[in-house]
Amino acid sequence: MAPEDNERGGDGSEPKILVFACNWCAYAGADLAGVSRLQMPSNCRVIRVMCSARVKPEFVITALSKGLDGVLILGCHPGDCHYSEGNYFTRRRGLFLRGLLEYLGIEPERFQVKWVSASEGAKFAEIVKEVTEKIKALSANRP
Amino acid sequence: MQDKLRDIVNKLQAEGAIEYFIGYCPGAGPHLVVPCFVAGEDEVERLVWNPLCLHNLSKYILQARDLEGKVGLLVKGCDARAIVELLKQRQIEREKMVVIGVPCQGQVDPAKLEKVLGVPMEKVKGVEDAGDAFLVSVGEEKQKVPKEQLLREKCFYCKHPTSFEYDSTLGEMIPLSMDADRGEFALVEELEQLPLEERRAFWQKQFARCIRCNACREVCYACYCTECIFDKKTPRWLDKPPLLPENEIYHLIRVLHLAGRCIDCGECERVCPMRIPLSRLYKKVQKDVAELFNYEAGMELDEVLPLVTFELDDQDSFM
Numbered sequence: 001m002a003p004e005d006n007e008r009g010g011d012g013s014e015p016k017i018l019v020f021a022c023n024w025c026a027y028a029g030a031d032l033a034g035v036s037r038l039q040m041p042s043n044c045r046v047i048r049v050m051c052s053a054r055v056k057p058e059f060v061i062t063a064l065s066k067g068l069d070g071v072l073i074l075g076c077h078p079g080d081c082h083y084s085e086g087n088y089f090t091r092r093r094g095l096f097l098r099g100l101l102e103y104l105g106i107e108p109e110r111f112q113v114k115w116v117s118a119s120e121g122a123k124f125a126e127i128v129k130e131v132t133e134k135i136k137a138l139s140a141n142r143p
Numbered sequence: 144m145q146d147k148l149r150d151i152v153n154k155l156q157a158e159g160a161i162e163y164f165i166g167y168c169p170g171a172g173p174h175l176v177v178p179c180f181v182a183g184e185d186e187v188e189r190l191v192w193n194p195l196c197l198h199n200l201s202k203y204i205l206q207a208r209d210l211e212g213k214v215g216l217l218v219k220g221c222d223a224r225a226i227v228e229l230l231k232q233r234q235i236e237r238e239k240m241v242v243i244g245v246p247c248q249g250q251v252d253p254a255k256l257e258k259v260l261g262v263p264m265e266k267v268k269g270v271e272d273a274g275d276a277f278l279v280s281v282g283e284e285k286q287k288v289p290k291e292q293l294l295r296e297k298c299f300y301c302k303h304p305t306s307f308e309y310d311s312t313l314g315e316m317i318p319l320s321m322d323a324d325r326g327e328f329a330l331v332e333e334l335e336q337l338p339l340e341e342r343r344a345f346w347q348k349q350f351a352r353c354i355r356c357n358a359c360r361e362v363c364y365a366c367y368c369t370e371c372i373f374d375k376k377t378p379r380w381l382d383k384p385p386l387l388p389e390n391e392i393y394h395l396i397r398v399l400h401l402a403g404r405c406i407d408c409g410e411c412e413r414v415c416p417m418r419i420p421l422s423r424l425y426k427k428v429q430k431d432v433a434e435l436f437n438y439e440a441g442m443e444l445d446e447v448l449p450l451v452t453f454e455l456d457d458q459d460s461f462m
Contacts, residue, residue: 058372058380058392058399061391061392061395061396061399062380062392065388065391065392066388067388078455085453088453088454088455089450089451089453091453091457091459091462092436092449092452092453092457093450094459094461094462095435095458095461096402096431096432096435096450099431099435100398100428102339103331103334103335103342103427104342104343104346104395105339105340105341105342105343105345105346105347107339112461112462113459113461113462
């Protein structure tokens with residue numbers, strides 16, 4: 001990232017949030033939110049992955065250390081994974097990673113895992129709104 | 144015990160049961176002990192065992208993969224957990240090694256020794272175990288120092304030296320029983336109770352000091368990948384300069400990779416030239432893995448590593 005980008009986030013300026021959305025549920029949910037013309041903040045950059053379990057914890061760490069203000073992983077509801085059990089792994093990793101990040105003094109709001117199904121466009125918009133607001137309330141991740 | 148060790152190794156070699164033996168030898172000075180590989184009777188004479196044998200030798204057993212014969216190895220009870228993990232992670236076969244367990248009654252922390260006696264480590268001629276104290280030879284005289292003043296941190300919480308089935312032992316493998324005045328995870332809990340900003344400041348300060356010499360990776364028993372993620376060119380995970388964001392990524396990825404595999408041998412902290420308190424990081428991982436997944440590394444051969452499996456009823460309160 002360019003250094004000037006690092007000065008964003010917090011204190012009223014616009015944070016950058018990275019969203020990993022699973023191809024089968026969350027991405028379709030995001031699509032539905034868009035097609036339904038739901039209003040949501042534009043701080044999120046969505047990366048489509050084939051499954052939420054594709055998101056290595058290394059991605060989250062690298063993103064946060066390099067100055068992104070938040071990382072959000074969106075997957076299918078437990079039990080609904082297109083690959084049967086991918087999101088169960090995501091859940092374990094998320095649980096572990098969250099404790100670790102908190103121990104290192106990174107606000108837990110900066111890393112979130114949520115379940116969004118393909119029919120939950122409204123929920124997607126709501127999560128994006130909520131997460132953006134929470135992260136806006138924090139100061140910049142790496143000033 | 145040293146003589147018994149030499150006898151056993153000589154016997155193994157005479158029988159042709161092993162190609163070489165991995166143990167401890169005197170290093171460049173009397174206070175130094177280094178890992179060594181011995182073959183032949185004259186070399187076996189160099190083998191030593193004393194409270195300065197700090198290294199985790201399990202790391203070197205992986206060399207036996209390329210051999211036709213077997214390798215003999217001396218392990219302390221705590222380091223045997225590394226072998227359990229290596230077997231579990233299918234890095235080596237049990238048939239490839241002859242493991243000799245050494246009943247360890249605590250190891251000396253050189254930094255504590257220097258502090259307590261007020262002499263540099265170079266002046267120390269040797270350390271002996273004398274029940275509930277260490278006999279430290281400085282110059283001509285021997286000083287008796289109570290164990291609790293000199294022990295390595297991990298020795299206060301000595302447990303499970305019998306998690307592994309040894310081929311033979313040099314005595315009964317019993318854990319050292321020490322009354323620690325604080326719990327095993329006291330240092331972690333102390334940090335956990337600090338406010339978030341202070342914790343962040345603490346770790347940023349530590350990581351900023353890292354020179355990325357990779358010593359912690361090289362010494363770690365669990366770092367056996369032929370190509371480490373940090374050395375990969377495509378994709379490149381890590382930039383070369385040891386700057387704070389990169390250092391942070393380095394240490395966090397290492398912690399993640401060791402989740403459920405760290406056996407608390409404490410080698411990373413021991414070899415760190417910058418004295419970064421890495422065990423406070425890895426202890427946290429052990430604590431979390433125990434609390435969240437009810438798992439302890441290096442105990443059972445047929446367990447599955449906690450982050451490559453799942454339970455249907457894992458918590459997801461924050462999701």
